[in-house]
């Protein structure tokens with residue numbers, strides 16, 4: 235014990251033994267909702283998950299995965315992977331990026347910090363570039379925050395602003411990009427009336443331009459770099475509204491995958507490449523899909539693609555995106571300080587951990603799980619395995635994704651006897667759910683269920699324990715609804731929901747290693763994802779730290 239009295243040592247659980255092999259399975263985007271034609275989980279064959287549900291209420295229940303239960307500003311905020319895995323891994327509820335940016339804007343502190351003072355030095359002679367997701371989804375960014383940022387910089391001496399917008403259609407309805415661009419254009423027109431030269435300079439769909447993650451496909455970031463920094467893109471327009479409307483008119487076009495475009499003046503010259511002396515702010519608060527661009531903007535040594543020209547800029551992120559890498563060096567708002575995560579505690583208590591997913595979700599069960607921290611706590615006790623994801627496709631083309639491969643790796647790790655905790659994320663419900671393709675999402679849910687079975691069978695073989703849960707809803711509801719829950723019609727047609735939901739998610743416990751008297755308590759009715767960490771610690775034979783959200787389980791005499 236150190237002089238502060240702090241110790242990593244967890245007390246022994248009074249009733250539960252140590253040494254059981256525990257599989258922690260996170261089904262990404264797997265919520266619980268009423269059965270109907272838009273509930274792909276219900277409409278898929280999911281015998282394994284169905285059988286777990288029969289264990290209710292002692293071994294199956296629902297937990298909250300959205301809004302304040304995961305540190306988001308309001309109960310209208312849908313859950314997402316970052317906040318979901320943060321809560322699962324950290325066992326406490328932290329005010330998340332969205333909320334922290336709101337507070338900093340409300341108090342004006344965002345304009346007083348080091349990050350802002352740093353970029354402000356470019357306002358007199360350079361251009362301020364704002365790059366990010368144009369959306370009010372609240373998962374990666376929010377338009378109202380961008381609007382307040384624009385107001386703040388315009389009151390603080392900025393002369394020239396260029397926006398590089400990424401259209402969404404994933405956290406908001408497909409097609410909403412047009413209205414977002416219109417709103418932004420109106421705001422910029424007002425700034426111009428005040429004498430500030432403010433324009434949209436480039437754009438593209440988030441899944442095609444810039445917002446790749448976990449280094450799955452650098453060509454996505456390169457397409458963004460070419461448009462934003464070099465001012466080059468296959469499509470050129472004189473207005474962003476015209477750009478989005480025209481590109482959306484192509485067959486099969488959608489907001490998520492719009493091609494990159496630049497805005498040009500009458501002579502065909504791009505209106506806003508990033509050049510020496512400029513300032514850049516990436517306004518997404520969420521880390522995973524901004525990290526690659528942050529590296530391209532900031533790293534001197536960089537060989538992921540040819541940057542052609544590397545402007546000398548003052549760059550700040552809305553948040554610090556990686557605390558371990560200190561990336562970026564400058565940021566406007568400090569990120570949540572997610573410390574003492576369950577992963578770190580368990581490793582200090584000798585729990586050997588294996589974590590695995592495919593690339594597109596790999597950081598979820600490692601980086602997010604560990605409180606937005608990359609790397610191992612103790613490389614001798616941990617192994618993280620990444621299965622390469624398909625790239626260059628939309629996941630409805632391959633809805634089974636790498637579920638079986640992930641499950642096989644987990645199985646191998648379970649049977650090896652080398653690990654105490656085997657943690658996976660199964661991406662299918664979420665990644666395919668985001669495509670809005672109902673048939674493919676049903677195939678995806680079936681594949682995830684089959685993967686769960688492979689892992690549960692391995693747990694059965696070694697006498698272990700399983701904890702099966704999810705990070706937020708997605709595939710269980712694929713239609714936009716009115717307040718009363720009825721599908722909302724537009725031009726006589728339902729609107730397909732590609733985003734996450736507000737639904738709760740299941741959690742199931744079981745396996746031959748689960749002590750006979752273990753069951754879910756009935757006095758934590760509002761339990762959420764943050765209660766899972768203490769639960770898992772108990773199953774490993776430890777009491778959770780006293781400031782963790784309470785455990786979901788109790789042990790009764792049998």
Ligand SMILES: O=C(O)[C@@H](CO)OP(=O)(O)O
Nearest residue numbers: 314315316373404405664
């Ligand atoms: O794909 C993403 O970036 C988000 C949705 O914006 O999904 P998830 O939180 O499940 O990663």
Ligand SMILES: [Mn+2]
Nearest residue numbers: 262263315705
């Ligand atoms: Mn997710």
Ligand SMILES: [Mn+2]
Nearest residue numbers: 263664665668
């Ligand atoms: Mn998602």
